[in-house]
Amino acid sequence: MKKETLKSYLINLLAIVILFIIMKMLISNGILNRYYVGIIVFIGVNIILASSLNIATGFLGQLALGHAGFMATGAYTSAITSMAIIESIENGVIIGMPNILILIISLIAAGVVSLLVSLIIGIPSLRLRGDYLGIITLGFGEVIRVFINNIKVTGGAQGLTGIPGLTNFDNTFWITVFVIFVLYTFTNSKHGRAIISIREDEIAAEAVGIPTTFYKVLGFSTAAFFGGVGGGLYAHYLAFLDPNIFGFMRSVEILVIVVLGGMGSLTGSIIAAIVLTILPEALRDFAQYRLLIYSFLLVAMMIFRPQGLFGTTEFSMKMFFHKIRYNQIFSPRKEVKDGD
Amino acid sequence: MALLETKDLTMQFGGLKAVDDFEISVNKDELVGLIGPNGAGKTTIFNMLTGVYTPTKGSIHIGGKNAVGKTPYQIVKLGGARTFQNIRLFKDLPVIDNIKIAYHHEVDYNILNGVFRTKKFWQGEKKAYENSIDFLKIFEMEDYADTLAKNLPYGKQRKLEIARALATKPKILMLDEPAAGMNPQETKELMETIHFIKDKFDIAILLIEHDMNLVMGVCERIVVIDYGKIIAKGTPDEIKNNPDVIKVYLGE
Numbered sequence: 122m123k124k125e126t127l128k129s130y131l132i133n134l135l136a137i138v139i140l141f142i143i144m145k146m147l148i149s150n151g152i153l154n155r156y157y158v159g160i161i162v163f164i165g166v167n168i169i170l171a172s173s174l175n176i177a178t179g180f181l182g183q184l185a186l187g188h189a190g191f192m193a194t195g196a197y198t199s200a201i202t203s204m205a206i207i208e209s210i211e212n213g214v215i216i217g218m219p220n221i222l223i224l225i226i227s228l229i230a231a232g233v234v235s236l237l238v239s240l241i242i243g244i245p246s247l248r249l250r251g252d253y254l255g256i257i258t259l260g261f262g263e264v265i266r267v268f269i270n271n272i273k274v275t276g277g278a279q280g281l282t283g284i285p286g287l288t289n290f291d292n293t294f295w296i297t298v299f300v301i302f303v304l305y306t307f308t309n310s311k312h313g314r315a316i317i318s319i320r321e322d323e324i325a326a327e328a329v330g331i332p333t334t335f336y337k338v339l340g341f342s343t344a345a346f347f348g349g350v351g352g353g354l355y356a357h358y359l360a361f362l363d364p365n366i367f368g369f370m371r372s373v374e375i376l377v378i379v380v381l382g383g384m385g386s387l388t389g390s391i392i393a394a395i396v397l398t399i400l401p402e403a404l405r406d407f408a409q410y411r412l413l414i415y416s417f418l419l420v421a422m423m424i425f426r427p428q429g430l431f432g433t434t435e436f437s438m439k440m441f442f443h444k445i446r447y448n449q450i451f452s453p454r455k456e457v458k459d460g461d
Numbered sequence: 462m463a464l465l466e467t468k469d470l471t472m473q474f475g476g477l478k479a480v481d482d483f484e485i486s487v488n489k490d491e492l493v494g495l496i497g498p499n500g501a502g503k504t505t506i507f508n509m510l511t512g513v514y515t516p517t518k519g520s521i522h523i524g525g526k527n528a529v530g531k532t533p534y535q536i537v538k539l540g541g542a543r544t545f546q547n548i549r550l551f552k553d554l555p556v557i558d559n560i561k562i563a564y565h566h567e568v569d570y571n572i573l574n575g576v577f578r579t580k581k582f583w584q585g586e587k588k589a590y591e592n593s594i595d596f597l598k599i600f601e602m603e604d605y606a607d608t609l610a611k612n613l614p615y616g617k618q619r620k621l622e623i624a625r626a627l628a629t630k631p632k633i634l635m636l637d638e639p640a641a642g643m644n645p646q647e648t649k650e651l652m653e654t655i656h657f658i659k660d661k662f663d664i665a666i667l668l669i670e671h672d673m674n675l676v677m678g679v680c681e682r683i684v685v686i687d688y689g690k691i692i693a694k695g696t697p698d699e700i701k702n703n704p705d706v707i708k709v710y711l712g713e
Binding site (some may be wrong): 307310313318321334 | 511530533534538542543545549550551553554558561562563565566568570572574576577578581582585586589625626628629633708
């Protein structure tokens with residue numbers, strides 16, 4: 122590992138820890154009350170959902186319109202898992218364990234089930250070139266909602282109650298950080314490069330030896346896994362699940378975050394998730410205009426900055442070190458000014 | 462031994478025989494040109510050789526191994542690399558990443574190594590970076606390493622595409638109309654590049670081209686096809702004076 126890289130990793134970690142401490146202090150002082158903490162948790166959930174969807178749409182370049190479906194799969198799976206674990210503990214079947222462990226186990230279960238579901242719909246549709254995945258995920262999002270609505274174990278249309286409220290500020294914060302770390306390192310490895318090459322040119326990627334179907338499925342199922350994790354976190358905060366919160370509009374909301382932040386930029390997804398979670402709360406008095414504002418934002422964005430806030434670039438501390446060398450902040454790569 | 466060998470290669474689209482009993486064999490260090498008028502079936506042959514189409518009949522062997530029924534990326538593993546008529550680069554990625562992607566299989570670490578940044582990851586990435594830079598140096602493009610591929614001049618883009626194909630360590634390099642859209646100066650540079658590749662790498666090259674200057678300038682053997690059939694084979698001089706070829710190109 123290069124010294125410079127290590128330095129930037131440490132600085133990032135330090136920045137995150139300082140952010141955590143500041144927020145923790147604000148919470149214990151009561152400046153951030155329960156309402157604000159709730160918003161922060163939703164920000165965390167939205168960051169996880171948006172950045173995972175970004176893997177499929179931004180990095181892989183496949184249109185996926187059913188992220189709420191994976192969120193629902195994850196939410197219900199994790200809720201049922203954690204309820205089952207707690208019941209077993211109460212009955213003395215298994216020994217007691219700390220809450221965080223229960224949460225982690227149920228989130229992993231959520232991710233794994235979402236991943237399996239994504240394989241079922243991804244393998245047939247990703248063998249083809251084109252927008253078939255968009256159509257299939259669109260259908261899948263609705264199918265999963267109707268499915269949950271009609272089976273017993275999920276509580277059907279009445280919703281699922283009695284989910285332990287395991288999600289709090291601390292674990293949301295660190296799980297979000299962890300997910301971002303994993304997605305960032307994943308996209309910056311040879312596997313991530315293969316996935317990005319498919320977005321750039323699928324035929325060329327295949328012609329230089331990238332097994333495109335494998336990497337398409339890998340990217341899509343990674344997105345689904347973390348979509349499930351995000352859903353699980355969400356379920357354990359709400360403590361109540363109703364199938365109708367995972368409708369098509371939910372998928373669109375996540376997609377809007379990705380598009381606004383920039384397809385192919387995790388930083389963009391984070392910033393956009395923060396803005397678009399706070400915005401509806403701040404505009405609570407104009408709740409009926411929320412969708413209007415959303416569409417206005419999107420139209421304005423498409424006109425003035427079609428690549429999204431960040432395009433495909435990431436914001437990093439390293440960029441500041443290199444600022445003088447490149448003399449640019451938001452497009453760190455040197456470009457040729459004149460021909461040859 | 463021939464690095465590329467086809468026998469009775471036939472492609473039938475419904476009632477149309479696009480390619481009929483096509484036979485070719487390209488040896489190591491040999492540069493063979495494939496020419497023919499529009500619609501003669503050159504691209505169909507190319508698509509069969511690179512795994513895009515499965516031939517109706519016949520056999521293809523790359524490096525002695527059967528290549529029929531393989532997908533394009535499996536053909537690459539066998540040792541067949543190609544470029545495209547309309548340049549297909551990873552446009553929004555820097556030049557070096559274009560090469561690194563072609564090195565994909567050489568870099569040896571798994572997903573967990575990559576996600577958790579183990580030592581193996583750093584070693585693999587370091588090797589990938591060094592190899593790619595070395596490769597760019599061969600083509601005198603190391604100064605462009607951080608340039609986005611789309612910002613390169615046209616001639617350099619073609620050079621990068623050829624370099625990227627060579628980075629997959631092929632046995633046979635198939636160039637699909639590399640001079641398409643080039644001015645005479647760029648064509649001249651391309652000829653130099655092709656000669657250079659032939660000297661530097663131990664590979665066979667198959668070239669489809671319309672630009673007669675280029676074909677006559679670089680190829681040692683030329684195969685002419687028309688309506689899917691081979692009508693002439695031979696050295697550039699033989700081809701120039703072959704009455705069948707003149708008939709096909711200029712009419713009676």
